[in-house]
Amino acid sequence: MVDNIDNPVDDQVPGWHLALLLLAGFRDLVDETHRDLAQRGHAGSRPAHGFALQAIGSGSTNAELAAALGVSKQAAAKTIASLEREGYVERTADSGDARRVLVQPTARGAEFLRLSAAAFEQATARWRARIGDDGVHNLGIALRELDLPTTRFDLAAWSG
Secondary structure (H helix, E strand, O other), rough: EEEOOEEOOOOOOOOOHHHHHHHHHHHHHHHHHHHHHHHHOOOOOOOHHHHHHHHOOOOOHHHHHHHHHHHHHHHHHHHHHHHHHHOEEEEEEEEOOEEEEEEEEEEHHHHHHHHHHHHHHHHHHHHHHHHHHEEEEHHHHHHHOOOOOOOOOHHHHOOO
């Protein structure tokens, strides 16, 4: 039973509200992280940039990036172009196969990943201050126990 959206009377969160809370938590961490990044010289960064740079690793082709992110090759190409505009990646010829073009992080891209990791830790620290270390730890454990896939990031296409 729920007396309003934020006050479950019997401490049970309805499924539809759980989905909203998870999405709100995701947005809270990501939005706070990007506010911090903007203050540190990365105002043009977008959430997709971090996911893409993680997937690119030390180097990736467009097709490999598309597969890693679970998006089309066209969507991966748009993401790469956006990363290039921000100075986060550069395209280079694959030394082992001249037909392949690799996308590799630049020094600015590596800096972005370092800063975003630190910003996520700061955002998470705010959660720890509110619900305690155990609360954050237990939340992470519970979500891991669900064995959710973490490789499908085409949120725009999904939310349609």
